[in-house]
Amino acid sequence: MxxxxxxxxxxxxxxxxxxxxxxxxxxxxxxxxxxxxxxxxxxxxxxxxxxxxxxxxxxxxxxxxxxxxxxxxxxxxxxxxxxxxxxxxxxxxxxxxxxxxxxxxxxxxxxxxxxxxxxxxxxxxxxxxxxxxxxxxxxxxxxxxxxxxxxxxxxxxxxxxxEFYPVTQSEALPDAKEMSYFFDNMSVQLEQSGYFNGKPKAATLGKLRAYFQRNPPNISELGLLHGIMRRLTPQSKKVDKV
Amino acid sequence: MxxxxxxxxxxxxxxxxxxxxxxxxxxxxxxxxxxxxxxxxxxxxxxxxxxxxxxxxxxxxxxxxxxxxxxxxxxxxxxxxxxxxxxxxxxxxxxxxxxxxxxxxxxxxxxxxxxxxxxxxxxxxxxxxxxxxxxxxxxxxxxxxxxxxxxxxxxxxxxxxxEFYPVTQSEALPDAKEMSYFFDNMSVQLEQSGYFNGKPKAATLGKLRAYFQRNPPNISELGLLHGIMRRLTPQSKKVDKV
Missing domain, CATH: 3.40.1280.10 (SPOUT methyltransferase, trefoil knot domain)
Incomplete structure:
Protein backbone atom coordinates (compact mmCIF):
# COMPACT_ATOMS: atom_id res chain seq x y z
CA MET A 1 0.00 0.00 0.00
CA GLU A 163 -3.75 -5.70 7.37
CA PHE A 164 -4.29 -7.06 3.95
CA TYR A 165 -7.16 -5.69 1.95
CA PRO A 166 -8.17 -7.60 -1.13
CA VAL A 167 -8.75 -5.26 -4.02
CA THR A 168 -12.33 -4.15 -4.02
CA GLN A 169 -12.94 -3.20 -7.59
CA SER A 170 -15.09 -0.18 -7.02
CA GLU A 171 -15.48 2.25 -9.87
CA ALA A 172 -12.57 4.55 -10.63
CA LEU A 173 -12.63 8.02 -9.10
CA PRO A 174 -11.70 11.19 -10.96
CA ASP A 175 -8.39 12.79 -10.06
CA ALA A 176 -7.99 16.27 -8.59
CA LYS A 177 -7.56 17.84 -12.02
CA GLU A 178 -10.86 16.44 -13.26
CA MET A 179 -12.66 17.58 -10.12
CA SER A 180 -11.15 21.00 -10.49
CA TYR A 181 -12.44 21.20 -14.08
CA PHE A 182 -15.90 20.16 -12.87
CA PHE A 183 -15.94 22.91 -10.24
CA ASP A 184 -14.78 25.55 -12.71
CA ASN A 185 -17.45 24.52 -15.17
CA MET A 186 -20.11 24.35 -12.45
CA SER A 187 -19.27 27.88 -11.39
CA VAL A 188 -19.58 29.25 -14.94
CA GLN A 189 -22.83 27.44 -15.67
CA LEU A 190 -24.46 28.44 -12.40
CA GLU A 191 -23.42 32.04 -12.95
CA GLN A 192 -24.84 32.15 -16.46
CA SER A 193 -28.09 30.55 -15.40
CA GLY A 194 -28.72 33.25 -12.81
CA TYR A 195 -28.44 30.77 -9.96
CA PHE A 196 -26.50 33.19 -7.78
CA ASN A 197 -29.08 35.99 -8.06
CA GLY A 198 -29.75 37.02 -4.49
CA LYS A 199 -27.22 34.54 -3.08
CA PRO A 200 -23.69 35.23 -1.80
CA LYS A 201 -21.78 33.68 -4.69
CA ALA A 202 -18.51 32.67 -3.06
CA ALA A 203 -20.14 31.14 0.00
CA THR A 204 -22.76 29.29 -2.02
CA LEU A 205 -20.17 27.93 -4.41
CA GLY A 206 -18.00 26.96 -1.44
CA LYS A 207 -20.81 24.94 0.09
CA LEU A 208 -21.60 23.10 -3.12
CA ARG A 209 -17.94 22.44 -3.70
CA ALA A 210 -17.56 21.15 -0.15
CA TYR A 211 -20.44 18.76 -0.66
CA PHE A 212 -18.92 17.26 -3.80
CA GLN A 213 -15.40 17.24 -2.30
CA ARG A 214 -16.66 15.35 0.70
CA ASN A 215 -18.53 12.92 -1.49
CA PRO A 216 -16.40 12.27 -4.54
CA PRO A 217 -18.53 10.97 -7.42
CA ASN A 218 -17.02 8.19 -9.50
CA ILE A 219 -16.10 8.92 -13.09
CA SER A 220 -19.44 7.98 -14.62
CA GLU A 221 -21.36 9.89 -11.94
CA LEU A 222 -19.17 12.90 -12.60
CA GLY A 223 -20.17 12.68 -16.26
CA LEU A 224 -23.85 12.76 -15.28
CA LEU A 225 -23.33 15.74 -12.99
CA HIS A 226 -21.42 17.55 -15.72
CA GLY A 227 -24.38 16.94 -18.01
CA ILE A 228 -26.77 18.54 -15.52
CA MET A 229 -24.59 21.64 -15.31
CA ARG A 230 -24.37 21.85 -19.08
CA ARG A 231 -28.17 21.84 -19.29
CA LEU A 232 -28.33 25.00 -17.22
CA THR A 233 -27.50 27.34 -20.08
CA PRO A 234 -29.23 27.64 -23.46
CA GLN A 235 -25.90 27.88 -25.34
CA SER A 236 -24.77 24.55 -24.05
CA LYS A 237 -28.14 23.02 -24.86
CA LYS A 238 -27.80 24.10 -28.48
CA VAL A 239 -24.34 22.64 -28.75
CA ASP A 240 -25.73 19.51 -27.19
CA LYS A 241 -28.46 19.16 -29.79
CA VAL A 242 -26.22 19.49 -32.85
CA MET B 1 -3.33 7.85 33.20
CA GLU B 163 -13.54 10.43 24.59
CA PHE B 164 -12.80 11.44 21.08
CA TYR B 165 -13.65 15.07 20.63
CA PRO B 166 -16.28 15.52 18.01
CA VAL B 167 -15.00 17.86 15.36
CA THR B 168 -18.11 19.69 14.34
CA GLN B 169 -21.70 19.52 15.27
CA SER B 170 -22.60 18.07 11.92
CA GLU B 171 -25.60 19.64 10.27
CA ALA B 172 -28.95 17.91 10.33
CA LEU B 173 -29.72 15.57 7.48
CA PRO B 174 -33.01 15.58 5.59
CA ASP B 175 -35.40 12.76 6.25
CA ALA B 176 -36.46 10.18 3.67
CA LYS B 177 -39.54 12.17 2.73
CA GLU B 178 -37.50 15.23 1.87
CA MET B 179 -35.03 13.16 -0.14
CA SER B 180 -37.87 11.53 -1.98
CA TYR B 181 -39.30 14.94 -2.88
CA PHE B 182 -35.88 16.01 -4.13
CA PHE B 183 -35.62 12.94 -6.36
CA ASP B 184 -39.11 13.41 -7.79
CA ASN B 185 -38.39 17.03 -8.55
CA MET B 186 -34.98 16.20 -10.04
CA SER B 187 -36.61 13.69 -12.34
CA VAL B 188 -39.20 16.18 -13.60
CA GLN B 189 -36.70 18.98 -14.12
CA LEU B 190 -34.17 16.79 -15.91
CA GLU B 191 -36.91 15.45 -18.16
CA GLN B 192 -38.15 18.91 -19.10
CA SER B 193 -34.66 20.19 -19.77
CA GLY B 194 -33.99 17.46 -22.33
CA TYR B 195 -31.29 15.93 -20.17
CA PHE B 196 -32.42 12.39 -20.93
CA ASN B 197 -32.30 12.83 -24.72
CA GLY B 198 -30.24 9.94 -25.98
CA LYS B 199 -29.80 8.47 -22.48
CA PRO B 200 -31.63 5.52 -20.94
CA LYS B 201 -33.81 7.48 -18.53
CA ALA B 202 -34.45 4.96 -15.77
CA ALA B 203 -30.84 3.81 -15.55
CA THR B 204 -29.46 7.35 -15.62
CA LEU B 205 -31.89 8.53 -12.97
CA GLY B 206 -31.03 5.44 -10.93
CA LYS B 207 -27.32 6.29 -10.99
CA LEU B 208 -27.85 9.89 -9.96
CA ARG B 209 -30.19 8.81 -7.23
CA ALA B 210 -27.69 6.25 -6.01
CA TYR B 211 -24.98 8.90 -5.84
CA PHE B 212 -27.09 11.24 -3.71
CA GLN B 213 -28.41 8.38 -1.58
CA ARG B 214 -24.90 7.19 -0.88
CA ASN B 215 -23.80 10.72 -0.03
CA PRO B 216 -26.68 12.38 1.77
CA PRO B 217 -26.46 16.15 1.60
CA ASN B 218 -27.33 18.04 4.75
CA ILE B 219 -30.43 20.21 4.79
CA SER B 220 -28.79 23.38 3.55
CA GLU B 221 -26.88 21.52 0.85
CA LEU B 222 -30.12 19.91 -0.25
CA GLY B 223 -31.58 23.39 -0.65
CA LEU B 224 -28.71 24.39 -2.94
CA LEU B 225 -29.08 21.24 -5.04
CA HIS B 226 -32.82 21.86 -5.33
CA GLY B 227 -32.00 25.33 -6.59
CA ILE B 228 -29.78 23.93 -9.32
CA MET B 229 -32.52 21.61 -10.53
CA ARG B 230 -35.02 24.45 -10.53
CA ARG B 231 -32.73 26.48 -12.81
CA LEU B 232 -32.88 23.76 -15.46
CA THR B 233 -36.25 24.80 -16.84
CA PRO B 234 -37.36 28.19 -18.09
CA GLN B 235 -40.73 27.94 -16.31
CA SER B 236 -39.07 27.59 -12.97
CA LYS B 237 -36.73 30.44 -13.77
CA LYS B 238 -39.72 32.67 -14.42
CA VAL B 239 -41.39 31.65 -11.21
CA ASP B 240 -38.11 32.29 -9.49
CA LYS B 241 -37.89 35.82 -10.79
CA VAL B 242 -41.39 36.88 -9.75
Missing part, protein backbone atom coordinates in the same frame (compact mmCIF):
# COMPACT_ATOMS: atom_id res chain seq x y z
CA UNK A 2 2.87 2.41 0.67
CA UNK A 3 3.91 2.77 -2.97
CA UNK A 4 0.90 4.87 -3.95
CA UNK A 5 1.19 7.32 -1.12
CA UNK A 6 3.05 10.58 -1.49
CA UNK A 7 3.98 13.02 1.24
CA UNK A 8 3.57 16.65 0.17
CA UNK A 9 5.28 19.44 2.10
CA UNK A 10 3.98 22.89 1.28
CA UNK A 11 6.29 25.90 1.34
CA UNK A 12 8.58 24.51 4.01
CA UNK A 13 10.61 27.28 5.63
CA UNK A 14 13.44 25.37 7.35
CA UNK A 15 15.31 23.03 4.99
CA UNK A 16 16.29 20.93 8.01
CA UNK A 17 12.63 19.99 8.35
CA UNK A 18 12.63 18.57 4.84
CA UNK A 19 15.53 16.32 5.80
CA UNK A 20 13.85 15.25 9.04
CA UNK A 21 10.63 14.52 7.19
CA UNK A 22 12.54 12.39 4.66
CA UNK A 23 14.05 10.40 7.48
CA UNK A 24 10.69 10.02 9.20
CA UNK A 25 9.24 8.73 5.92
CA UNK A 26 12.01 6.31 5.09
CA UNK A 27 12.08 4.74 8.51
CA UNK A 28 8.41 3.89 7.94
CA UNK A 29 8.90 2.65 4.39
CA UNK A 30 7.56 5.65 2.46
CA UNK A 31 9.52 6.99 -0.49
CA UNK A 32 7.58 9.59 -2.50
CA UNK A 33 8.22 13.16 -1.41
CA UNK A 34 6.79 16.23 -3.15
CA UNK A 35 7.97 19.69 -2.22
CA UNK A 36 5.77 22.64 -3.08
CA UNK A 37 7.81 25.85 -3.35
CA UNK A 38 10.31 25.05 -0.59
CA UNK A 39 12.19 28.05 0.80
CA UNK A 40 15.53 26.40 0.04
CA UNK A 41 16.11 23.07 -1.68
CA UNK A 42 18.44 21.31 -2.26
CA UNK A 43 20.14 22.46 0.90
CA UNK A 44 23.03 21.17 2.99
CA UNK A 45 20.91 21.28 6.14
CA UNK A 46 18.23 19.13 4.56
CA UNK A 47 20.84 16.53 3.61
CA UNK A 48 22.40 16.62 7.06
CA UNK A 49 19.06 16.01 8.78
CA UNK A 50 18.13 13.23 6.35
CA UNK A 51 20.92 11.07 7.85
CA UNK A 52 20.78 8.12 5.51
CA UNK A 53 17.54 9.09 3.79
CA UNK A 54 19.23 11.24 1.15
CA UNK A 55 17.77 9.00 -1.56
CA UNK A 56 14.33 10.32 -0.66
CA UNK A 57 15.62 13.86 -1.15
CA UNK A 58 17.32 13.02 -4.46
CA UNK A 59 14.08 11.59 -5.82
CA UNK A 60 11.91 14.38 -4.37
CA UNK A 61 9.76 16.22 -6.88
CA UNK A 62 9.79 20.00 -6.56
CA UNK A 63 6.78 21.89 -7.90
CA UNK A 64 5.53 25.43 -7.51
CA UNK A 65 1.89 24.88 -6.55
CA UNK A 66 -0.09 22.34 -4.56
CA UNK A 67 -2.22 21.65 -7.65
CA UNK A 68 0.81 20.30 -9.47
CA UNK A 69 1.73 18.04 -6.59
CA UNK A 70 -1.70 16.43 -6.30
CA UNK A 71 -3.16 16.70 -9.81
CA UNK A 72 -3.16 12.95 -10.43
CA UNK A 73 -4.36 11.95 -6.94
CA UNK A 74 -7.84 10.63 -6.17
CA UNK A 75 -7.48 11.33 -2.45
CA UNK A 76 -5.85 14.40 -0.99
CA UNK A 77 -5.56 14.41 2.79
CA UNK A 78 -4.80 17.67 4.60
CA UNK A 79 -3.08 17.43 7.96
CA UNK A 80 -3.54 19.72 10.93
CA UNK A 81 -2.68 19.59 14.59
CA UNK A 82 -6.06 21.12 15.31
CA UNK A 83 -9.45 19.53 14.76
CA UNK A 84 -10.20 22.31 12.31
CA UNK A 85 -12.89 21.00 10.15
CA UNK A 86 -13.20 22.99 6.95
CA UNK A 87 -15.28 20.94 4.56
CA UNK A 88 -13.47 17.68 4.95
CA UNK A 89 -14.29 15.09 7.59
CA UNK A 90 -11.48 14.85 10.13
CA UNK A 91 -9.87 11.49 10.75
CA UNK A 92 -7.44 10.44 13.45
CA UNK A 93 -4.07 9.16 12.17
CA UNK A 94 -5.27 5.60 12.79
CA UNK A 95 -8.48 6.18 10.86
CA UNK A 96 -6.45 7.83 8.12
CA UNK A 97 -4.24 4.75 7.86
CA UNK A 98 -7.29 2.52 7.61
CA UNK A 99 -8.79 4.72 4.93
CA UNK A 100 -5.54 4.90 2.97
CA UNK A 101 -4.92 1.17 3.19
CA UNK A 102 -8.33 0.54 1.65
CA UNK A 103 -7.92 3.04 -1.16
CA UNK A 104 -4.28 2.65 -2.07
CA UNK A 105 -4.82 -0.57 -3.99
CA UNK A 106 -6.22 1.41 -6.88
CA UNK A 107 -5.87 5.11 -6.14
CA UNK A 108 -3.08 7.64 -5.75
CA UNK A 109 -3.04 9.31 -2.37
CA UNK A 110 -1.42 12.53 -1.18
CA UNK A 111 -0.93 13.50 2.44
CA UNK A 112 -0.32 17.21 2.67
CA UNK A 113 1.59 19.07 5.39
CA UNK A 114 1.38 22.86 5.52
CA UNK A 115 3.85 25.55 6.47
CA UNK A 116 5.62 25.31 9.83
CA UNK A 117 3.88 28.36 11.26
CA UNK A 118 0.77 28.98 9.30
CA UNK A 119 -0.24 25.59 7.91
CA UNK A 120 -2.29 25.54 4.73
CA UNK A 121 -4.19 28.44 3.20
CA UNK A 122 -7.94 28.19 2.70
CA UNK A 123 -7.39 27.74 -1.01
CA UNK A 124 -5.01 24.87 -0.34
CA UNK A 125 -7.46 23.28 2.09
CA UNK A 126 -10.10 23.52 -0.56
CA UNK A 127 -7.99 21.27 -2.81
CA UNK A 128 -8.08 18.51 -0.22
CA UNK A 129 -10.97 16.10 0.09
CA UNK A 130 -9.98 14.52 3.42
CA UNK A 131 -8.56 15.84 6.63
CA UNK A 132 -6.52 14.20 9.35
CA UNK A 133 -5.67 15.71 12.69
CA UNK A 134 -3.39 14.48 15.41
CA UNK A 135 -5.01 14.75 18.82
CA UNK A 136 -2.50 16.37 21.17
CA UNK A 137 -2.15 18.25 24.44
CA UNK A 138 -4.62 21.15 24.15
CA UNK A 139 -2.25 23.37 26.17
CA UNK A 140 0.72 22.70 23.94
CA UNK A 141 -0.19 21.30 20.60
CA UNK A 142 2.78 22.62 18.67
CA UNK A 143 3.79 19.37 17.12
CA UNK A 144 6.70 20.08 14.82
CA UNK A 145 6.38 19.12 11.20
CA UNK A 146 8.79 16.20 11.22
CA UNK A 147 7.05 14.80 14.30
CA UNK A 148 3.70 15.04 12.55
CA UNK A 149 5.12 13.32 9.46
CA UNK A 150 6.58 10.66 11.76
CA UNK A 151 3.26 9.92 13.43
CA UNK A 152 1.27 9.76 10.21
CA UNK A 153 3.89 7.55 8.52
CA UNK A 154 4.13 5.37 11.60
CA UNK A 155 0.39 4.67 11.44
CA UNK A 156 0.56 3.99 7.70
CA UNK A 157 3.43 1.57 8.13
CA UNK A 158 1.78 -0.30 11.00
CA UNK A 159 -1.34 -0.70 8.90
CA UNK A 160 0.68 -1.96 5.96
CA UNK A 161 2.11 -4.67 8.19
CA UNK A 162 -0.98 -5.87 9.89
CA UNK B 2 -0.46 10.07 31.99
CA UNK B 3 0.45 11.35 35.46
CA UNK B 4 1.96 8.07 36.56
CA UNK B 5 4.13 7.56 33.52
CA UNK B 6 7.73 8.71 33.38
CA UNK B 7 10.02 8.84 30.39
CA UNK B 8 13.57 7.77 31.19
CA UNK B 9 16.46 8.66 28.87
CA UNK B 10 19.66 6.73 29.55
CA UNK B 11 23.05 8.31 28.98
CA UNK B 12 21.89 10.60 26.19
CA UNK B 13 24.82 11.83 24.10
CA UNK B 14 23.33 14.84 22.25
CA UNK B 15 21.67 17.35 24.58
CA UNK B 16 19.51 18.48 21.65
CA UNK B 17 17.80 15.09 21.81
CA UNK B 18 16.82 15.72 25.42
CA UNK B 19 15.10 18.93 24.32
CA UNK B 20 13.36 17.24 21.40
CA UNK B 21 12.20 14.43 23.65
CA UNK B 22 10.79 16.95 26.13
CA UNK B 23 8.86 18.59 23.35
CA UNK B 24 7.61 15.25 22.04
CA UNK B 25 6.42 14.40 25.55
CA UNK B 26 4.71 17.68 26.28
CA UNK B 27 2.82 17.77 23.03
CA UNK B 28 1.30 14.44 24.06
CA UNK B 29 0.59 15.50 27.62
CA UNK B 30 3.45 13.74 29.43
CA UNK B 31 5.45 15.65 32.01
CA UNK B 32 7.81 13.41 34.00
CA UNK B 33 11.30 13.17 32.55
CA UNK B 34 14.18 11.29 34.17
CA UNK B 35 17.69 11.62 32.83
CA UNK B 36 20.21 8.92 33.67
CA UNK B 37 23.79 10.24 33.46
CA UNK B 38 23.23 12.59 30.52
CA UNK B 39 26.38 13.66 28.67
CA UNK B 40 25.53 17.33 29.17
CA UNK B 41 22.61 18.75 31.11
CA UNK B 42 21.42 21.43 31.55
CA UNK B 43 22.54 22.56 28.15
CA UNK B 44 21.62 25.44 25.86
CA UNK B 45 20.96 23.09 22.97
CA UNK B 46 18.51 21.07 25.02
CA UNK B 47 16.62 24.25 25.89
CA UNK B 48 16.64 25.42 22.28
CA UNK B 49 15.17 22.16 21.02
CA UNK B 50 12.55 22.09 23.77
CA UNK B 51 10.86 25.10 22.16
CA UNK B 52 8.19 25.80 24.75
CA UNK B 53 8.66 22.61 26.72
CA UNK B 54 11.40 24.03 28.95
CA UNK B 55 9.21 23.35 31.99
CA UNK B 56 9.70 19.64 31.38
CA UNK B 57 13.47 20.19 31.43
CA UNK B 58 13.34 22.32 34.56
CA UNK B 59 11.44 19.63 36.42
CA UNK B 60 13.55 16.79 34.99
CA UNK B 61 15.18 14.54 37.56
CA UNK B 62 18.81 13.74 36.92
CA UNK B 63 20.20 10.53 38.41
CA UNK B 64 23.32 8.51 37.85
CA UNK B 65 21.96 5.00 37.36
CA UNK B 66 18.87 3.43 35.81
CA UNK B 67 18.08 1.77 39.16
CA UNK B 68 17.58 5.17 40.75
CA UNK B 69 15.27 6.32 37.97
CA UNK B 70 12.95 3.34 38.16
CA UNK B 71 13.21 2.22 41.77
CA UNK B 72 9.64 3.09 42.69
CA UNK B 73 8.06 1.79 39.47
CA UNK B 74 5.95 -1.34 39.19
CA UNK B 75 6.41 -1.57 35.45
CA UNK B 76 9.58 -0.78 33.57
CA UNK B 77 9.27 -0.87 29.80
CA UNK B 78 12.41 -0.99 27.67
CA UNK B 79 12.21 0.42 24.15
CA UNK B 80 14.06 -0.71 21.07
CA UNK B 81 13.67 -0.15 17.35
CA UNK B 82 14.39 -3.85 16.88
CA UNK B 83 12.20 -6.76 17.94
CA UNK B 84 14.98 -7.87 20.22
CA UNK B 85 13.39 -9.93 22.83
CA UNK B 86 15.77 -10.42 25.76
CA UNK B 87 13.71 -11.75 28.62
CA UNK B 88 10.88 -9.29 28.31
CA UNK B 89 7.82 -9.88 26.15
CA UNK B 90 7.84 -7.45 23.21
CA UNK B 91 4.80 -5.23 22.66
CA UNK B 92 3.97 -2.88 19.80
CA UNK B 93 3.50 0.79 20.80
CA UNK B 94 -0.27 0.32 20.63
CA UNK B 95 -0.12 -2.75 22.87
CA UNK B 96 2.17 -0.87 25.20
CA UNK B 97 -0.35 1.95 25.48
CA UNK B 98 -3.12 -0.51 26.25
CA UNK B 99 -0.99 -2.17 28.89
CA UNK B 100 0.02 1.13 30.44
CA UNK B 101 -3.52 2.49 30.48
CA UNK B 102 -4.65 -0.57 32.42
CA UNK B 103 -1.84 -0.41 34.93
CA UNK B 104 -1.43 3.30 35.47
CA UNK B 105 -4.48 3.62 37.67
CA UNK B 106 -2.53 2.12 40.51
CA UNK B 107 1.07 1.66 39.44
CA UNK B 108 4.05 3.80 38.52
CA UNK B 109 5.34 3.14 35.05
CA UNK B 110 8.68 3.93 33.42
CA UNK B 111 9.37 3.85 29.72
CA UNK B 112 13.09 3.64 29.11
CA UNK B 113 15.00 4.86 26.05
CA UNK B 114 18.62 3.80 25.60
CA UNK B 115 21.67 5.55 24.17
CA UNK B 116 21.42 7.02 20.67
CA UNK B 117 23.89 4.53 19.19
CA UNK B 118 24.07 1.54 21.44
CA UNK B 119 20.72 1.39 23.20
CA UNK B 120 20.59 -0.29 26.61
CA UNK B 121 23.18 -2.61 28.09
CA UNK B 122 22.24 -6.15 29.06
CA UNK B 123 22.28 -5.17 32.72
CA UNK B 124 19.91 -2.31 32.01
CA UNK B 125 17.61 -4.56 29.99
CA UNK B 126 17.57 -6.92 32.93
CA UNK B 127 16.04 -4.16 35.05
CA UNK B 128 13.07 -3.92 32.73
CA UNK B 129 10.09 -6.22 32.98
CA UNK B 130 8.45 -5.25 29.68
CA UNK B 131 9.70 -4.45 26.26
CA UNK B 132 8.23 -2.37 23.45
CA UNK B 133 9.54 -2.17 19.93
CA UNK B 134 8.51 0.06 17.08
CA UNK B 135 8.09 -1.85 13.83
CA UNK B 136 9.90 0.04 11.05
CA UNK B 137 11.44 -0.34 7.62
CA UNK B 138 13.80 -3.33 7.92
CA UNK B 139 16.21 -1.67 5.47
CA UNK B 140 16.39 1.56 7.41
CA UNK B 141 15.23 1.26 10.95
CA UNK B 142 17.32 4.05 12.44
CA UNK B 143 14.50 5.83 14.15
CA UNK B 144 16.02 8.73 16.07
CA UNK B 145 15.43 8.94 19.77
CA UNK B 146 13.06 11.91 19.73
CA UNK B 147 11.00 10.24 17.00
CA UNK B 148 10.76 7.08 19.08
CA UNK B 149 9.69 9.11 22.11
CA UNK B 150 7.15 10.88 19.91
CA UNK B 151 5.59 7.65 18.69
CA UNK B 152 5.38 6.04 22.12
CA UNK B 153 3.93 9.21 23.69
CA UNK B 154 1.52 9.61 20.80
CA UNK B 155 0.11 6.14 21.46
CA UNK B 156 -0.11 6.80 25.19
CA UNK B 157 -1.93 10.07 24.66
CA UNK B 158 -4.43 8.59 22.19
CA UNK B 159 -5.21 5.90 24.73
CA UNK B 160 -5.63 8.45 27.50
CA UNK B 161 -8.34 10.34 25.67
CA UNK B 162 -11.44 9.13 27.35
Missing amino acids: LKRIRIVLVNTFHPGNIGSAARAMKVMGLTHLYLVAPQSFPDAEASAMAAGAEDILTQAIVVSTLEEAIGDCQHVVATSARPRSHQAPAMTPAECATFVSKQSEQDEIAIVFGRERSGLTSDEYALCNRHVFIPANPDYSILNMAAAVQIICYELYQRSLT | LKRIRIVLVNTFHPGNIGSAARAMKVMGLTHLYLVAPQSFPDAEASAMAAGAEDILTQAIVVSTLEEAIGDCQHVVATSARPRSHQAPAMTPAECATFVSKQSEQDEIAIVFGRERSGLTSDEYALCNRHVFIPANPDYSILNMAAAVQIICYELYQRSLT
